[in-house]
Amino acid sequence: MFDLDQLFQKDSLIPVIIQDEETREVLMLGFTNREAVERTLETRTAWFWSRSRQKLWNKGETSGHFLHVKKVLTDCDTDTLLYLCRPDGPTCHTGARSCFFNPIMEE
Template identity: 85%
Template sequence: MFDLDQLFQKSDLISVIIQDVETREVLMLGFTNKEAVELTLKTGTAWFWSRSRQQLWNKGETSGNFLQVERVMTDCDTDTLLYLCRPDGPTCHTGARSCFFNEIPMNGKDDVP
């Protein structure tokens, strides 16, 4: 059994990347604490810590667009999580499938041969 305390040795909050289990598209990035991870593992839906509201939240609790977590992985430093999920609908609060849709142009990108 994995010891969740390993995840929180450096900080009480860690990043969690949400990725679609089928397409591998990155859907969002959130923050989690130990209690939120425990709830995620127990319920099978993604729980996070809201830094702005200073409280736990279950993604989809108001919109109905839950993230069904199928796999949980950690990075090599054991300080970031990856949730491979099956989204019930749009992930972004704007209604977009992914939170990542605003592209920042690269300076000089078109100048490279």
């Protein structure tokens, strides 16, 4: 089993990228702490730390659009996580499939 202490050596909050497990589309970016990671591993749904509300939240708890976590990976520096998920519906609070839809530059 992976030692979760390795993830939080530099900071108590780390970024977590959410990707659709099937399409590999990036759906969102959130932040997580150790407790949120532990809950994610236990429930197999994505938990995050809300920096604005200063509390844990389970994606989908109000909308019903849960992110079912199928695989958890860390980057080479063990300071960022990647969750491959199966979403129940739109991921973005706006109702969009992904939170990434505002272009800044396109070729």
